[in-house]
Amino acid sequence: MPTSNDFTTNASGQLASAFFPASAPTPFSRADFGADFHWGAACAAYQVEGGWQQQGKGPSVWDDFTRRRGAIRRGEHARVGPDFFHRWPQDLDLARGLGLTDFRFSAAWARVLPAGTGPVNQPGLDFYDRLVDGCLARGLRPWLTVFHWDLPAALQARGGWTNRDVTGWLAEYAQVLARRLGDRVSHWMVLNEPMVFVGAGHLLGIHAPGRRSLGAFLAAAHHATLAQAEGGRALRAALPAAARVGTTFSCSQLTPHRPGNAYDEAATRRADALLNRFFVEPVLGLGYPVAELPPLGWLLARYQRPGDEERLKFDFDFWGVQNYTREVVRFTPWLPLQWATLVSARRRQVPHTEMNWEVYPESIYQMLKKFAAYPNAPRLVLTESGAAFPDHLQAGQVPDVARRAYLQAAIGQVLRARREGVPVDGYFYWSLTDNFEWAEGYGPRFGLIRVDYETQQRTVKDSGRWYRDFLSGQPVPAAAAPRAAVVK
Numbered sequence: 001m002p003t004s005n006d007f008t009t010n011a012s013g014q015l016a017s018a019f020f021p022a023s024a025p026t027p028f029s030r031a032d033f034g035a036d037f038h039w040g041a042a043c044a045a046y047q048v049e050g051g052w053q054q055q056g057k058g059p060s061v062w063d064d065f066t067r068r069r070g071a072i073r074r075g076e077h078a079r080v081g082p083d084f085f086h087r088w089p090q091d092l093d094l095a096r097g098l099g100l101t102d103f104r105f106s107a108a109w110a111r112v113l114p115a116g117t118g119p120v121n122q123p124g125l126d127f128y129d130r131l132v133d134g135c136l137a138r139g140l141r142p143w144l145t146v147f148h149w150d151l152p153a154a155l156q157a158r159g160g161w162t163n164r165d166v167t168g169w170l171a172e173y174a175q176v177l178a179r180r181l182g183d184r185v186s187h188w189m190v191l192n193e194p195m196v197f198v199g200a201g202h203l204l205g206i207h208a209p210g211r212r213s214l215g216a217f218l219a220a221a222h223h224a225t226l227a228q229a230e231g232g233r234a235l236r237a238a239l240p241a242a243a244r245v246g247t248t249f250s251c252s253q254l255t256p257h258r259p260g261n262a263y264d265e266a267a268t269r270r271a272d273a274l275l276n277r278f279f280v281e282p283v284l285g286l287g288y289p290v291a292e293l294p295p296l297g298w299l300l301a302r303y304q305r306p307g308d309e310e311r312l313k314f315d316f317d318f319w320g321v322q323n324y325t326r327e328v329v330r331f332t333p334w335l336p337l338q339w340a341t342l343v344s345a346r347r348r349q350v351p352h353t354e355m356n357w358e359v360y361p362e363s364i365y366q367m368l369k370k371f372a373a374y375p376n377a378p379r380l381v382l383t384e385s386g387a388a389f390p391d392h393l394q395a396g397q398v399p400d401v402a403r404r405a406y407l408q409a410a411i412g413q414v415l416r417a418r419r420e421g422v423p424v425d426g427y428f429y430w431s432l433t434d435n436f437e438w439a440e441g442y443g444p445r446f447g448l449i450r451v452d453y454e455t456q457q458r459t460v461k462d463s464g465r466w467y468r469d470f471l472s473g474q475p476v477p478a479a480a481a482p483r484a485a486v487v488k
């Protein structure tokens with residue numbers, strides 16, 4: 001029986017090196033990051049707000065997708081979730097109590113524009129206005145993600161991301177937010193992880209809107225890449241000069257399954273082009289990585305129009321880097337595209353989280369180095385990093401040793417990159433509270449704060465307390481990997 005301290009691994013001996021490889025800097029303290037470093041936690045509207053039909057909010061693709069049979073584990077949905085829509089003052093109080101300096105959240109497009117375009121729902125926009133003021137009143141700098149996956153259902157009915165008009169719809173929505181909140185929100189992000197909502201939503205069919213089509217994927221990918229740049233321009237035009245405009249990318253360090261094997265190495269390069277380079281390089285004017293991904297020729301022929309290469313570029317003030325794990329890649333001859341498959345952590349029998357993501361904080365360092373190596377890369381911020389391990393309430397406490405160790409290890413890897421000159425200015429833990437983890441429902445818990453979904457009671461976990469102590473200046477002791485482990 002797993003206990004609250006346990007997490008899934010097959011060999012406790014692997015734990016210390018999984019969390020704290022020899023390269024991890026230790027000991028360290030907050031002071032090593034300098035006074036201006038941003039310390040935050042992140043969340044997203046659909047995952048935390050609830051209030052799905054309140055005060056004029058329109059339906060989103062996720063409201064629809066969660067109704068689909070078999071789409072979400074245990075048939076769960078986020079109509080109430082952790083009820084941030086009503087409980088945000090308490091959650092922001094808790095964030096302040098941890099000593100955070102910054103708080104990242106997203107706006108629900110359909111709360112602001114129920115039909116996606118056109119008339120603004122004033123009560124919806126007022127909600128974000130109060131939320132921003134609530135952050136500032138507590139000394140939390142608000143970071144606003146314009147689009148974190150919850151496209152209005154009305155726009156999906158018009159083709160959603162497969163319709164090129166989505167670039168204009170997003171720009172209009174971004175400007176509605178910018179005009180109302182731009183005097184107080186200093187940091188903006190256009191998109192959250194385009195590869196995930198485009199890939200999981202249009203090719204794999206495991207996220208909203210649940211499409212499984214290469215054509216839909218390529219169309220959505222091109223329009224999302226365009227939208228990220230057009231959205232950046234729309235924000236900059238509507239925001240005060242001091243506001244910082246960024247966007248975020250998912251990424252993972254990639255390792256060939258059999259290092260030195262030419263097929264696995266080539267498969268790893270293809271996976272890198274798809275998972276790490278696809279949305280970043282067009283922004284810099286480098287175009288799509290077509291050489292490694294020949295099917296992109298179809299994208300160019302069908303969806304790219306004259307002048308698009310210029311339109312895909314934008315000089316963001318920062319990139320949000322989001323990292324949870326590394327992936328191990330194997331050549332797969334039997335797939336139609338001679339593709340690459342990712343060998344799951346469970347199969348490799350390495351320590352992993354409830355998402356079946358390998359515990360591999362060093363990937364953070366590797367990805368920060370990789371992104372910083374692009375000529376003309378802007379400043380970087382780790383806008384997401386986190387780990388889902390089972391945890392339990394015991395006598396008023398949540399002794400989540402594995403998550404605490406992960407947080408310490410992740411911050412250490414950011415410091416390691418910073419010490420080598422990577423311009424990384426902030427760390428955001430995903431997530432402040434437990435929340436709705438998309439297709440996985442409420443099973444995986446990522447929060448620094450535990451949510452009892454029956455009573456909506458919040459309890460700061462030991463990881464949250466550790467973050468608070470760290471932010472109060474306490475030095476981090478020599479790396480201590482969690483001892484408890486369970487063989488499954």
Ligand code: FCB
Pocket residue numbers: 044047192193196250322384430437438446
């Ligand atoms: C990221 C998403 C975020 C959350 C974490 C666990 O890919 O941006 O919403 O679900 O994964």
